Amino acid sequence: MQDYSAQLRKYMPAAAAPIISRWINDSRCVFRISRGRSSKFGDYRPPQNGHGHRISVNHNLNPFAFLITSVHEFAHLKTWNAYKNRVKPHGEEWKANFRQLMQPFIRSGVFPDDVQVAIVKYMDNPAASSCTDLHLFRVLRQYDTGPEKTHTVEQLPPNTYFALKNGRVFQKMEKIRKRYRCIEVKTQRLYLFSPIAEVIVLKEQALS
Incomplete structure (x- = not known):
């Protein structure tokens, strides 16, 4: 053994x-x-x-x-x-x-x-x-250690741009019930994200 x-x-x-x-x-x-x-x-x-x-x-x-x-x-x-x-x-x-x-x-x-x-x-x-x-x-x-490379969607301020690991880029919008509405920049399609989905923060930009 x-x-x-x-x-x-x-x-x-x-x-x-x-x-x-x-x-x-x-x-x-x-x-x-x-x-x-x-x-x-x-x-x-x-x-x-x-x-x-x-x-x-x-x-x-x-x-x-x-x-x-x-x-x-x-x-x-x-x-x-x-x-x-x-x-x-x-x-x-x-x-x-x-x-x-x-x-x-x-x-x-x-x-x-x-x-x-x-x-x-x-x-x-x-x-x-x-x-x-x-x-x-x-x-x-809370017990994760090491460099913070990702954030969860719920941590991001409104209008923040973020990427998935596959390279797709989104902008965070408003919360709808338990999920967040996000728009994919390339296609302008709307998606609902779990609040704890891990993403890579790119930048913040106010909606025009």
Whole structure:
């Protein structure tokens, strides 16, 4: 049995590393630290084509987001072992497993108070991704470190120009219910953005 704790401590709270290391060994899972991906924080792939369970988690997440994402993916693994592909990916079975797997970290106090409160509330109805829970996402984002290369749409002043990673440029307009109306500069088409969509700020300009 290999101990992965030392490597895992680089990415998650130290007290959580031995537990995740044990899960990796018990499940015989290939656990990979992935490059940063804008489309997802982590990924689970079930056994197929001669491969066993495979989990990847983005390397650039803060320690608490990395741990929550790891638990999210192990909940997929546990659900697959019990039900294979006979249940929905984020159905009640996955939600129950996520809640169960989170318990040792909730009890041990590895999270700061604000994250602890947010994750406990999130567990009432876990979603496909922690970033779909606005409160949890906002709390976790406070612990991000390193150069601030992106902002969320809700942080931008009205009329700010911003870009997506694919190069498309938009201007932020007004808020409509829970989303922001934005206009694509090139096509003049209107789009609705989630308040926590991560974008690259370009400039501000008042509407004429």
